[in-house]
Amino acid sequence: MTRTPRTTARPTTAVGRAVAHPPIPSRPHARGVPAAFPSGGGNGAGTVRKTVLPGGLRVVTQSVPTVRSATFGIWVRVGSRDETPALNGATHYLEHLLFKGTKRRSALEISAEIDAVGGEMNAFTAKEFTCYYARVLDTDLPLAVDVVCDMLTGSLIRAEDVEAERGVVLEEIAMTEDDPGDCVHDLFAKTMLGDTPLGRPVLGTNETINALTRDRIARFYRRHYDPTHLVVAAAGNLDHDTVVRQVREAFERAGAPADADAEPVGPRTGSRRIRTAGRVDLLDRGTEQAHMVLGMPGLSRMDERRWALGVLSAALGGGMSSRLFQEIREKRGLAYSVYSYTSGFADCGLFGVYVGCRPNLVHDVLKICRDELDHVAEHGLGDEELRRAMGQLAGSTVLGMEDTGALMNHIGKGELCWGEQLSIDDMLAKISSVTPDDVRSVAREILGQRPSLSVIGPLSDKQSARLDEAVA
Incomplete structure (x- = not known):
């Protein structure tokens, strides 16, 4: 996002993200009762556990008792491929705006509370998802949960913030265009996928960013940031049940929907084929x-x-x-x-x-x-x-x-994408x-x-x- 290069800007070499988080056969679990998956690998990481809360919010955690840190993130099933041509760049623009203040915290307070404990907080937007996260000492995990959940559920998206951040997003576009080794990958996506949601740049263009209004961005936020579209993921020296309780309290405090019958939105499906050749x-x-x-x-x-x-x-x-x-x-x-x-x-x-x-x-x-x-x-x-x-x-x-x-x-991408x-x-x-x-x-x-x-x-x-x- 604003604070680090986009994950989609320069694709990874060799392995690529296609094999970064592959699936395993699913195991049934009762709503509200954690399912457990062995992690393996000998890196000190424990079992991956999952709980689905009323309202369709999924919480997955992995305990790593050998470390003194924890990373907490919220994955959203929305990316630039969910945008119409006129909304190109709205997902990334919105990512910026969620750092600008909530009903409980100003933009300064959001960053200052994490800075005060030596943590780091960031976000990134890709073509098929968005992620917000904070990495802190294990003792400060409750703070990270509260701050990130507050950002996701209580953003004000004020008109003055939209206008102020517009210039920042335009500067990020200019910065990308000044790096041809980065920009060429966006050009390649356009070459292969054309004027389609996957072929358009994650950041949008100067024209689309200048045309976006506060109301259009706010509607996009309400449509896609529903608990059924979210996956909460945490890893580190933590207790699963404690994280679930903290997340539940944070979403209840924000008044998030808690429909007992709501089901999580599943992984994306489709049958798109790329036929471009010789272009x-x-x-x-x-x-x-x-x-x-x-x-x-x-x-x-x-x-x-x-x-x-x-x-x-x-x-x-x-x-x-x-x-x-x-x-x-x-x-x-x-x-x-x-x-x-x-x-x-x-x-x-x-x-x-x-x-x-x-x-x-x-x-x-x-x-x-x-x-x-x-x-x-x-x-x-x-x-x-x-x-x-x-x-x-x-x-x-x-x-x-x-x-x-x-x-x-x-674990977050695995749950969201597979x-x-x-x-x-x-x-x-x-x-x-x-x-x-x-x-x-x-x-x-x-x-x-x-x-x-x-x-x-x-x-x-x-x-x-x-x-x-x-x-x-």
């Missing part, structure tokens, strides 16, 4: 480098083959020993930054290769990328490459779960079960497609005219 989008900018993403449709986050695609991406551009890094940077010295990544949504996905290089090297770099992708599509990975990629994916998965913030993200949880041990088992045939099959399907290309940089007319060759 080239060039944004002419006077930068020192040309920033490129070459890619094609990938897999949705619901697709079990995402594990094989994660291994494939790790082998292609997930580390210093990956094919693209070795061929483009180590052997030829053509670029400093090169990586591959996957982005998985509820009903579709993207696979991309990013490279930043001098403009006169664009065509050489693109040819190497195409040659490597075509070779792997036809022949798959060698045994050593496969072993190394699986090890890297497994290691990064575990190392990425070594703090309470990561665990909160894992309605289920997956232990670290189960994720490692999924990765180790990937076979050479699995990787060969997904490589043939994904990499065998005709790619599209997005470029930001100062290319000459002659260079620009040749870009079609890269996707032919």
Whole structure:
């Protein structure tokens, strides 16, 4: 949000978010009675427990008794894909406004109360969800619960705050546009998904932000910030029943709906397919480098083959020993930054290769990328490459779960996006079960497609005219 880069701004390399929080089979539980899921993984984390409160609010926690901190977050099932063209950017704008004051706290008091205990508080908006969170000492968890719940349920969204924050959001858009290595990923989404909710930028545009009014944002808030659309997640040195009680009291204090028959809204579903192929989008900018993403449709986050695609991406551009890094940077010295990544949504996905290089090297770099992708599509990975990629994916998965913030993200996103949880041990088992045939099959399907290309940089007319060759 305002205080840190968006999670969607620069996709993660190698593993990608498509495999960050996968599902396990659901287990039935009675309303108001916590369900328990073993966590596994040997990182000191305990059982994941879940309670559904009257009104449809879900609370999931994971106890980590070996630490002295806790992270508390609230996940909202709303992102930029829920916006109409006229509302583009409203989700992120609203995220800013919830920090501007409630009936009980001013904007200063919201931040000062967390600062006073040495905590950190933030939020982020993505295409399919929004998350607000605070990380504090375990003894200060009740304060974090109270402050974050107050923000989510009691925001005033005053007209003067909307006007004041408009300039901040416009500056964030300008900051993103000043970073071509960031902006090119938004361009790639537009190239692949077009003028659709998933293809439009999370931040919105200058035009849509300037057109948004207080009333439209407030209606958006009331429509989407219902308890049935929320998942409360907490991880750290905590007690599940205590967190549930504190959350219940906070929502009751705010007068949140408590309809005993209300059911939580389930994970997103759909059957969107990306059919874009051979499209080239060039944004002419006077930068020192040309920033490129070459890619094609990938897999949705619901697709079990995402594990094989994660291994494939790790082998292609997930580390210093990956094919693209070795061929483009180590052997030829053509670029400093090169990586591959996957982005998985509820009903579709993207696979991309990013490279930043001098403009006169664009065509050489693109040819190497195409040659490597075509070779792997036809022949798959060698045994050593496969072993190394699986090890890297497994290691990064575990190392990425070594703090309470990561665990909160894992259980919160798991509940919101899949309605289920997956232990670290189960994720490692999924990765180790990937076979050479699995990787060969997904490589043939994904990499065998005709790619599209997005470029930001100062290319000459002659260079620009040749870009079609890269996707032919």
